[in-house]
Amino acid sequence: MSKRLVVVIAGVTCGGKSSIASKLFNIFDSVSVFHQDEFYYSDYDTHLKKIPELNYHNWDEIGAYNMDQMVASVACTSLKNLIILEGILLLDDARIVKFADLKFFIIMDKETCWNRRCKRQYLPPEPDGYFENYAWPQYEKHLTKVKENNSDVIFLNGTDSLEHNVAIVMDIIKNKLDEFYVCILYFPLDLKYSQNFANKFIRIFTIGELIFTGLFLNLIHV
Structure with missing residues (x-):
């Protein structure tokens, strides 16, 4: 992959990841955005773990995504200076962690997360007990792993306003982009x-x- 600024926005479900990515897309020039949710396996009966007691599949673990396809898609992106990836479990893939220049992780309390999530419509419909017994525990597990293995992650609070979090991310990206520019003074060189x-x-x-x-x-x- 040629050198471009790669920004990862991961973290809690319903934390505002896609909204931040959308705002950044409109702020910066030459941007590509990749949503991890677009890389769910379509044949989920084959790839996703079945939860018999709920007659449902586990959509909240890294194996639910075709990460090979996502990584390949990002690597093939050309003529873009800024690449933004968003998704709940992006930092669970070592390849994403390796080529990310900036890593953000959104945290949020359980009650706020549930209040937002229960207002969403999922296909297939999410059964009672899934959030409590699978989605939230998976988030907590992932958060612990991120804290242990990624010292350079920047944490954002999902209960803060969208404008507040966008401003933080935007300023950090701008500062990082400045590092990509070089001023070379004229002096004789062989x-x-x-x-x-x-x-x-x-x-x-x-x-x-x-x-x-x-x-x-x-x-x-x-």
């Missing part, structure tokens, strides 16, 4: 050093992000 220096940064930055100042002039006039 051709061999110039080419090696330029090649190093061409691998890191897209053409639109390079600032062709003195280095560029030096290359074409040596």
Whole structure:
């Protein structure tokens, strides 16, 4: 995957992940957004664990998603400077963790989460007891794992306003994007050093992000 800023927004169900991603899509230019929910296995009878007592499947574990397909789709994305991934269990996939530049995780108390979730319509319809015995325990398990294995995760509170969380994420992304730009002062360089220096940064930055100042002039006039 060529170097682009990859932002992961994971965490609790109904915490505002997709809403934040949607806002960011409208704020920044050259953005691709991937929703983990779009990569659920369609043949869930084959891939998802059955919960006999509920006559339902477990949709809240990493095996419910075709993560190979999601990773491949992200890797094939071209001509985008910012890639945003959102989903409850993204940080349960080692490949996602590895290529993420920024990792956000939304937390929320159980009561607020349930009050939001019970207002949603799910297909197939969610039976009584699923949230209490499966969805919420899976979130708590995932949260513990994230805290233990990811020291660079930025936590957001899902009970805060959408505007508040978007502002936090937006500012951090902007600061990170600034690190992708380089100002090169003009000074004499021999051709061999110039080419090696330029090649190093061409691998890191897209053409639109390079600032062709003195280095560029030096290359074409040596």
